[in-house]
Amino acid sequence: MRKLERLAINDEGFIFDPETGNSYTVNKTGLFIIKLLKEGKSEEEIVKALSEKFDVSEEDARRDLVDFIEQLRLYGLLEGENV
Amino acid sequence: MKEAYEKPVILKLKTGMMNKFGSSPAYIRKVRKEIDGVPVEELVEKFGSPLFVFSEKKLRQKFREVKNAFTLRYPNVEFSWSYKTNYLDAICAVLHQEGETAEVVSEFEYEKARRLGVPGNQIIYNGPYKPYDSLVTAVKEGARINIDHFEEIADLERVADELGVKPRVGIRLNMDTGIHPQWSRFGFNLESGQALDAVKRIASGGKLELVGLHCHIGTFILDPHAYEVEVKKMVDFAYKVEDQFGFKIEYLDIGGGFPSKNRLKGIYLPPEVAVPSVDEFAERVCSALLSSLRPGDYPKLILESGRAIVDEAGYLITTVHAAKRLPSGLKAYVLDAGVNILFTAFWYKFNVEIDREVHGTSEPCVLYGPLCMNIDVVDDLTYLPPLPRGTRLILSPVGAYNVTQWMQFIRYRPAVVLIGENGEVDLIREAEDLTDIVRREKLPERLKLEW
């Protein structure tokens, strides 16, 4: 979680990584997930939160979350140990 | 109430690339829910996925456009349908109804045209390999034969003796028109004098009547000027033959090669910009003819245009079977159609449309086919919003060369339907099943398994 905490994130979904100088954009759902990850929520909790807030089944939300986390890892925004 | 859901996406921003990402409005235009008024979903429900769909309306429209471009500019034109481009019965029948004759390059294509009811004298028989028996049939039935090499001259003289007739033939020429690669392996070379040698050889044999010249300079030719060169060289040669040998050249068959509105890989301009209009080709061809022909002489101009006529009439509906993330970070989709049925994917970048509105940011992705082969790539880089499993993609134009060069490899070949001008949908080729593949196989008795 340390890595995520260092990121500068604004409400429009613009993310800046001060360590590498890279910037990213996330959509609304992505931003929602990142906020929960920062709070240290588990995968299951995030799936639940997604299906409560958005019009999506838990099954679809789970599949998308796995893919999203995969993307964060590939960009080096998540360290291996969490989630 | 719950909020509308979008798949979560994160994109890395690269300077200078920003406008390529983001929710590009281009993709909103890329939604296609129907083909000629028939819903994509209805087609798939009835005929399965993947599914080739042809539009009869578009096919006839395109043919008429090409035909008009030439017939308005020259008084004696024949269109001959290049069977290899698409020899499905229904497609050929539409084009024969429109007045096209048949251009074939093998005994198989010849037989297919005859079976469909095309009379022999409405067939043009081309190609470097014409088995002897097929030449006998073609001569008997009055087909126009364009000779590819000296051996074929000898073969046809034998046929002449055997049947006691003097076949009327053409010769195929190859020449420098500024197009690379030069298709110099077919026919007789003009510049080297080989073509003239062929005429000498025919004249000295005395058994054949030379009445035509044929040439085909290549395919997906983007330079109309090449045709001007081709036509002028053919006319010059025709008069040389007439003056020196007394053969009257009755037809100049300039082959095919006009491009469709497809996107050749490596050409980054959109086809609307890169591909000249058919009128430009017609203008070059016909003004070259009219300026070099002798007064009052109007030999028949034959066109064997293939892809320009049928490519844009064909669509392929394919379904997203899975989404995955590659180690490079690139998104990948596995489709139910690959290079096994989309042979032209090796050279062209298709237009990709989605059957529904998908919300979310477009991201770079690669489209893979269903084969477990590394070469099975339908598109190596396109931009699509996150597609749920089951999304249909509509790829186009795919009407030329795919349903002839497709392979039965790993998977069965899918069904092909034709949407008629009144929206009627006809199955014109059934999806294959195991019986199609094993019908010709024989298992020796001693290898029968007893499990």
Ligand SMILES: Cc1ncc(COP(=O)(O)O)c(C=O)c1O
């Ligand atoms: C002799 C001949 N005629 C016509 C064609 C049709 O060409 P296109 O589809 O480029 O018009 C071909 C294609 O290779 C050909 O070889």
